[in-house]
Amino acid sequence: MNANGYLQLVAYVVVLLALAKPLGTYMARIYEDEPALLNRIGAPFERLIYRVCGIAPAEEMRWTQYAMATLWFSLAGTLAVYALQRLQLALPLNPQALAAVRPDSAFNTAASFATNTNWQGYGGESTMSYLTQMLALTVQNFVSAAAGMAVLIALIRGFARQGAQTIGNFWVDLTRGTLYILLPHSIVLALALVSQGVVQTYSAYHRVPLIESVEYDKPKMDADGQPLKDDKGAPVTEKATQKEQVIAVGPAASQIAIKQLGTNGGGFFNVNSSHPFENPTPLSNFLEMLAILLIPAALCHTFGLMVGDIRQGWAILAAMTIVFVALLAVCVSAEQAGNPTLAKLGVDQAASATQSGGNMEGKETRFGIVNSALWATATTAASNGSVNSMHDSYTPIGAMVPMWLMQLGEVIFGGVGSGLYGMIVFAIVTVFIAGLMIGRTPEYLGKKIEAFEIKMAAIVVLIPLAMVLGGTALAVMLEAGRAGVANPGAHGFSEILYAFSSAGNNNGSAYAGLSANAPFYNTALGMVMLFARFWLMLPTLALAGALAAKKRVPVGLGTLPTHTPLFVFFLIGVVLIVGSLTFIPALALGPVIEHLVLYGIK
């Protein structure tokens, strides 16, 4: 990697951290209903929404009511996404006449988008009509993100209040997060992306003549549209000549903007942000990458402001940034080292002034190694899951970084809202362990952490682990699970482990070689996504309710300060130890073996 590569990495981290304070301050104002420009302009419309829905904005909810509202809203969203996919052929804005989505795939996508995972079992341009992309997918991109942020704000209120029965009003938090935070940022980002060449149109796909026509082997189909196979099971093909290129377009920019900002990640096109219409230039790439971590980072400052001690927010942000930068360095250097099997074939993989070199299979020229590896690390640190390169073709160590970042529980930045509430839960576990070591009742932000809080925290930490390992084990044992694997050897196991790591932590990125658009994976991964989202939200809200009711204890001599470098490294230690102890055996069977074989170490 050259000096310019380092410059790009440093610029990214610096801009991200510089924006955390202003945006974090703005978000705190929105959620605490202090005057900001947009919530004054939008106030009449906001009141109209409450009136139509029969909501009294000043009326607060207990944690159980807050949870019920969240669940009803998510259920309504899931059903709407399912219905729109099944009915799309009968609905307008479907110029390519794309057929109704199969039930198992429609269920998977509905679960995926309502849980802010945005795993894509389907290829966007060949499956979803423009109407489905807008009304089903774009809407969930907004509201599932806003719901995650609402739950975080409820948890923060749990710390900020004392002796309180209520933790806010879900409908109000949802509406404000959508209207004043996600929507304005999306409009600005969408237009910036169009300026770079991201498409935004309702016209049908373009047809252009190819400069050189291309001959290829066309698979023969039987009467049912299934590929014909010969006696040996190989597909039967015939020679064909392609003279024109069909170019898929669509209203992409509006969806991509919120896909990045809301840690959603579901692309408009099959190959997500590696598609030249979804991410055409290095500048669009920088903005999209920035959008991945922007809100999760800024929410740390919001947290500090709302609990009345901004050092607490920055301590957590520091822990996240340290882990992120360390793993980023591993990913970039593994990818830059290239693929040793290609070196023997007369291929030049060395970085120079005229090429990025490195492992370029599944990467785009305009991004090269640095921007591909940076994106892969950011998108899995956050539970975004969009990609600008194909993780399935990464080197074993390069791909282990994104996989492990997901397995850490999506708390290194994590999803909007969900990442920080996950990290706060880890902070609770950390003060508990510290309390055991020094023999005192643990406290966090002035609240005593007792048996109930630790039980809830344990559920939040353990459920994703159980989902990932249990799901992987099930898939490996079943014929239907093994059938989806595309690559031989240890890499095939990694494909399955990656899929469940992604679904079990609501990330959504994939080793795309895995044929996951089949009934087994659609169902299993759909269930895992639902479980991992809502069984983390419920204990988090229970935690919020319990904490809000507690009195604040004054800081004493025995209080462990939670804003010091010591605590930051203790927190990092807890996150990494839980993540390592749980996943090193599984990782040893996948990327570690693959790495040893790749480098011929016996």
Next chain:
Amino acid sequence: MLTELRRALLMLLLLTAVTGIAYPLAVTGIANAVFPDQAAGSLIVQHEKALASSLIGQPFADTKHFWSRPSATSPHPYNAGSSAGSNLGPLNPALAEAVTARVKALRDADPGNAAPVPVDLVTASASGLDPHISPAAAEYQVARVARARGLDGQRVRALVAQATEERQLGFLGEPRVNVLRLNLALDDLR
């Protein structure tokens, strides 16, 4: 409980109207007013007919043209209606086989050029639609294209330089050559 369900349905309906209808339509309206060419797909138009999109690559196999990166879309390469990467793992024998065949094809088209092949020229892109190759991959092909067209190497290099896009803002991304623009410029020489 049912009150909350009714609120959920109404809220979803209203937020759908805002984020699923008003928002994309507003972005489309502004985008088409301010950036109409980009919003439509950056098409290269000649005599009122779309010739190509400058952002979407095409396959080339003629020795007179610069070759693009390999594409893994199916059923034919550079299928811009169904983007895809190869998703081959680094140890997959199919990857080594494919790269060997691509190196051989490049060497057969340019006998005597024994330089190592720049990696992007023999590996499939993520999208299968990558419009670019690295400057190194362009330089590797300059002698071949110049010979096939009976042109001076410097003349071809000048065209490569014109089709080269530098790092954005001086430091973002990688320098790259737009193969489609380069080949169109070569074809226009006649």
